[in-house]
Amino acid sequence: MNDGPTETPGTSAPGTSAPATPAPATSAPATEALMWEARAVAGRGAELLAWVRSERLDPAPARRETFTASPDRVLVITWWPAGTRPVDLPDPAPELLHRPVHRWRFTQEPDEE
Template sequence: MTVAAMWEARAADGRGAELAAWIREFALPAVRGAAGLVRTELFSAPGERVLLITWWSGEPPRSEMFAVIADPPAELLGRPVHRWSFTSEHVE
């Protein structure tokens, strides 16, 4: 079984690049080497949104998937971070 943990935030106006840089500098190193981690993907989208998807083998506890990624500094955020997880059902 593969679980995808998705971490998404909307940056404060004009701070999307800074939020993405914060993720590369702090969140990605924090998650590297975590037990069960398969891969990470970082995305950006219109509206100053940044999305980090971490892929896990097995079914790690939800607390482990998200505990390693802290919230960024409040001044970088346009709203609170959203976190959710999905279980892979089909891949081609």
């Protein structure tokens, strides 16, 4: 049995300042991010934000963030791990919207070294 130090990929050898050995590349399925953006009728941005906050997605995303911007815009970004089926936010009532909702779907790409 060998009780000596071992090197794990992606770490330095114990007690050294040697550069880390790169971890093996994986072809893990990618995360998807959905962006949903709407512009409310003038002066109704707070109402649109309240509507967005009340909308629950089933299943829930791994992460969800909400942003606002002038004039009366709301942006929601959701992150969906591989293997899950992303769920879009629906459209709010037409009388709340200045224009139709915009939607974008992105797939995560690995960073190039």
